[in-house]
Amino acid sequence: MSASAISQAEYEQQESANRLGLWLFFASEAFMFAGLLVARFYLWGDTRPHLDQAVALIITAVLLLSSYSMNRAEVMIAHDDRKGFLNSLLITAALGVVFLIGVIGFEWQGHIRPTDGAFGAVLYGMTGMHALHVVSGIVFIFIVWNNGRKGHYSADRHWGVHACAVWWHYIDLVWVFFYPALYLIGTAQ
Amino acid sequence: MVIFSLGIIRGIVGQIVGTAVGLILVTLIRLLMGLPAWKAEPAMIIGALIGAVGFMIGVGALSDWFKWMGGKETPMHHGPPTDKPAWTRYFSVDYNHKVIGVQYAVTGILLVLVAGSLALIFRTELAQTGLQYIEAATFNTLFGMHGIVMIAGILLGVGGMINYLVPLMIGASDMAFPRLNAFGFWINVPGAILVISALFMGGWDTGWTGYPPLSVLAPMGVQAFMLGVYLVGISSIVGSANTLVTVAKMRAPGMSWFRMPIFVWAAVATSIIQLTATQLIGLSFLMVTVERVLGMGFFNPVLTAHAIEVGSPPGNVVLFQHLFWFYSHPAVYVFILPGLGIISELLPVFARKPLFGYKWIALSSLAIALVGFLVWAHHMFTAGMEPFLRIPFQFATMLVAVPTGVKFFSWVGTIWRGKLEFPTPMLFVLGAISVFLIGGLTGPPNGTVTTDLYLHDTYWIVGHFHATMFGGFIFPFFAALYYWFPKATGRMYNERLGKLHFWLILPGFWVQSLGQIAVGLLGMRRRIADYDPALGIQNGHVWITVAGYVIGLSVLVMIYNLAWSARKGPVAAANPWRSRSPEFQIPSPIPEHSYAEAFVITGEPYDYGLPGATYVAMNPSAAPAAAD
Numbered sequence: 173m174s175a176s177a178i179s180q181a182e183y184e185q186q187e188s189a190n191r192l193g194l195w196l197f198f199a200s201e202a203f204m205f206a207g208l209l210v211a212r213f214y215l216w217g218d219t220r221p222h223l224d225q226a227v228a229l230i231i232t233a234v235l236l237l238s239s240y241s242m243n244r245a246e247v248m249i250a251h252d253d254r255k256g257f258l259n260s261l262l263i264t265a266a267l268g269v270v271f272l273i274g275v276i277g278f279e280w281q282g283h284i285r286p287t288d289g290a291f292g293a294v295l296y297g298m299t300g301m302h303a304l305h306v307v308s309g310i311v312f313i314f315i316v317w318n319n320g321r322k323g324h325y326s327a328d329r330h331w332g333v334h335a336c337a338v339w340w341h342y343i344d345l346v347w348v349f350f351y352p353a354l355y356l357i358g359t360a361q
Numbered sequence: 362m363v364i365f366s367l368g369i370i371r372g373i374v375g376q377i378v379g380t381a382v383g384l385i386l387v388t389l390i391r392l393l394m395g396l397p398a399w400k401a402e403p404a405m406i407i408g409a410l411i412g413a414v415g416f417m418i419g420v421g422a423l424s425d426w427f428k429w430m431g432g433k434e435t436p437m438h439h440g441p442p443t444d445k446p447a448w449t450r451y452f453s454v455d456y457n458h459k460v461i462g463v464q465y466a467v468t469g470i471l472l473v474l475v476a477g478s479l480a481l482i483f484r485t486e487l488a489q490t491g492l493q494y495i496e497a498a499t500f501n502t503l504f505g506m507h508g509i510v511m512i513a514g515i516l517l518g519v520g521g522m523i524n525y526l527v528p529l530m531i532g533a534s535d536m537a538f539p540r541l542n543a544f545g546f547w548i549n550v551p552g553a554i555l556v557i558s559a560l561f562m563g564g565w566d567t568g569w570t571g572y573p574p575l576s577v578l579a580p581m582g583v584q585a586f587m588l589g590v591y592l593v594g595i596s597s598i599v600g601s602a603n604t605l606v607t608v609a610k611m612r613a614p615g616m617s618w619f620r621m622p623i624f625v626w627a628a629v630a631t632s633i634i635q636l637t638a639t640q641l642i643g644l645s646f647l648m649v650t651v652e653r654v655l656g657m658g659f660f661n662p663v664l665t666a667h668a669i670e671v672g673s674p675p676g677n678v679v680l681f682q683h684l685f686w687f688y689s690h691p692a693v694y695v696f697i698l699p700g701l702g703i704i705s706e707l708l709p710v711f712a713r714k715p716l717f718g719y720k721w722i723a724l725s726s727l728a729i730a731l732v733g734f735l736v737w738a739h740h741m742f743t744a745g746m747e748p749f750l751r752i753p754f755q756f757a758t759m760l761v762a763v764p765t766g767v768k769f770f771s772w773v774g775t776i777w778r779g780k781l782e783f784p785t786p787m788l789f790v791l792g793a794i795s796v797f798l799i800g801g802l803t804g805p806p807n808g809t810v811t812t813d814l815y816l817h818d819t820y821w822i823v824g825h826f827h828a829t830m831f832g833g834f835i836f837p838f839f840a841a842l843y844y845w846f847p848k849a850t851g852r853m854y855n856e857r858l859g860k861l862h863f864w865l866i867l868p869g870f871w872v873q874s875l876g877q878i879a880v881g882l883l884g885m886r887r888r889i890a891d892y893d894p895a896l897g898i899q900n901g902h903v904w905i906t907v908a909g910y911v912i913g914l915s916v917l918v919m920i921y922n923l924a925w926s927a928r929k930g931p932v933a934a935a936n937p938w939r940s941r942s943p944e945f946q947i948p949s950p951i952p953e954h955s956y957a958e959a960f961v962i963t964g965e966p967y968d969y970g971l972p973g974a975t976y977v978a979m980n981p982s983a984a985p986a987a988a989d
């Protein structure tokens with residue numbers, strides 16, 4: 173939003189509306205992700221395919237780690253530490269890219285193909301939809317990074333950073349549900 | 362070029378260019394990958410998506426956001442354009458919620474007209490047994506297109522009422538996110554263009570529900586239809602989030618939740634459904650899309666050899682129906698809750714009596730919305746769904762009748778011993794109640810497993826849902842158009858033409874609806890181009906078709922009336938209905954920024970006829986005094 177032209181009170185009022193809007197959007201997206209989980213349990217029941225557990229564990233850890241660096245970024249801009257803020261953003265984006273490489277470069281190269289019945293459809297459907305959101309998060313990070321580089325955020329006015337951060341945490345949280353549904357629950361066939 | 366100053370023209374050019382880019386892109390990629398260069402469906406999908414983005418760029422709905430991404434600030438431009446005629450703002454991106462409301466409503470009416478014309482074509486075919494004018498495949502495309510374009514039209518009409526009225530009723534200067542609001546309207550236009558373009562891609566034969574496996578096997582038209590619905594769904598999601606934030610954050614001082622105009626409650630309940638459930642129709646259509654182009658077998662019961670080797674279970678078509686109806690049952694409440702809100706809003710004005718049981722009405726909207734999430738499988742009693750789900754869904758369905766009954770009770774209580782007046786809006790409100798009653802009474806037999814096994818997929822169902830939609834949306838929407846017309850245009854519509862409209866459509870609709878119900882009971886299946894003369898229902902079909910034409914004619918009367926009156930009608934008073942609602946306390950037409958000064962809420966909204974009761978305390982500088 174227009175940052176400098178308005179008073180701090182107006183900025184905060186707009187920000188509280190923005191925040192509610194963002195959380196409503198999260199609620200909406202939650203229904204879509206829940207729909208995918210429903211498909212998983214409806215079609216797979218208590219079975220699951222054999223997948224590469226090591227890769228899954230690594231990328232899950234990487235994604236959780238990226239939430240930490242994202243949190244650092246937000247804390248740092250709140251303390252006007254511009255340099256640390258920008259670096260933390262880059263680290264987050266890099267971890268996101270590692271996650272994507274793990275999904276697309278490794279997990280998707282296994283023996284399950286998209287056309288393999290319910291296993292293929294659900295596996296690629298869930299990881300693909302999630303990966304798409306990770307990509308959107310990385311794009312968001314770069315927009316914020318670019319604006320941050322130009323000095324557009326300050327300790328008390330950085331709604332864009334906050335929105336980016338919660339969006340990232342949200343995508344992370346979705347994976348926390350997807351990971352066990354795909355890799356842990358049910359007996360591997 | 363003057364014409365390119367219209368956003369919509371730039372948008373359509375953008376959509377064409379974007380589509381072309383998409384087609385070329387997919388072809389190039391396929392060439393690079395060494396595949397046969399041309400494959401229609403993937404090219405069409407990518408073309409459609411880039412085309413939609415092209416439209417939004419062309420129309421200018423993304424301009425400010427692009428600037429924000431680059432860190433630039435953009436002022437909120439308000440008011441008519443300075444360098445072109447004032448009417449052009451209706452064809453371009455404009456951030457005023459009243460303009461957007463009108464854009465929604467007019468586009469909605471246009472879509473309803475298109476969909477209605479399609480219906481008249483296949484109704485003409487059905488007037489006789491045998492096939493006279495169209496082929497079976499065309500018939501299939503026409504009824505599917507009729508259904509989905511109507512639904513899009515209704516969603517836009519709902520958006521029109523909510524966008525125009527909610528900020529006015531709560532005393533907000535605009536919606537919370539004006540740019541998102543404009544985006545939410547404009548994304549419908551490429552969506553509608555896509556849906557209608559399905560006609561030129563072989564059509565499709567699944568009807569609006571798009572069930573696999575048929576939708577996986579259908580011509581490419583089904584893909585255009587699903588992508589179009591996807592875009593319209595985006596509009597529902599962003600629009601409803603905007604509405605909820607607006608109501609939560611921007612109410613006038615003194616307007617507690619239980620002092621909001623009742624329509625605002627309906628808007629809130631509607632928005633909760635749209636915000637959440639819409640995702641699931643999107644997801645289900647997306648699954649069909651990836652099954653069609655990537656062979657991902659969500660719904661395919663047949664396994665490939667490799668799938669068997671890796672031990673995969675098969676796909677399941679019933680999953681689609683669960684996901685689809687999880688949206689599409691609640692969606693019927695999206696269609697009707699705003700309309701029922703209009704009924705409750707207008708009845709006290711024309712009965713000059715307080716609304717009976719305000720709190721119950723307010724909460725019944727929420728209750729309908731929430732219970733509505735628990736009944737979806739009543740559409741699947743014959744689908745081969747798990748049998749143990751039948752009884753719970755039967756009883757959950759009956760439960761919805763309770764809050765709906767609360768509304769009827771309140772309407773009767775409000776009319777009871779009131780001083781009724783009967784201008785056109787009131788006629789439509791009363792007509793709506795009578796029509797919705799037909800729809801409501803035909804619902805429970807569908808929700809009861811034993812009877813539904815016979816009624817399912819017959820014309821009875823067609824009669825049922827037309828009555829609910831006409832009673833719950835079409836009639837109240839028309840009431841709203843007449844009622845707020847003087848506020849929007851500053852002129853009065855022609856009362857005699859308004860009454861003519863009403864006295865054509867009401868009997869027309871009764872005949873159509875009762876006729877559909879009757880032929881359904883006598884054995885007419887739905888979604889079928891022909892029927893056996895031995896059923897003895899041809900006369901019934903003639904009646905239904907003639908009634909359809911009468912309804913179409915009546916709508917043309919309305920359009921003529923409104924279009925003519927908007928320019929030539931007598932100048933309207935600020936408060937022609939002696940309403941207590943805040944938007945009637947300011948001049949007609951409503952000024953650009955609505956309220957010159959903030960107002961305060963000091964009483965209950967519907968205390969009509971109670972001496973000394975006030976609702977809105979306007980600043981003395983604002984126009985007329987509150988009504989009695």
Ligand code: HEM
Binds near residue numbers: 829
């Ligand atoms: C008293 C409340 C209602 C009950 C108990 C009820 C029940 C049902 C049931 C069980 C069906 C499925 C019938 C079948 O396919 O065999 C059905 C169909 C339908 N209902 Fe209702 N309904 C009610 C109100 C409404 C309302 C208010 C609307 C919309 C505005 C509506 C719109 C529809 C539509 C569109 C269908 C057909 C869907 C399709 O298969 O294309 N109903 N209703």
Ligand SMILES: [Cu+2]
Binds near residue numbers: 689693737739740
């Ligand atoms: Cu239903």
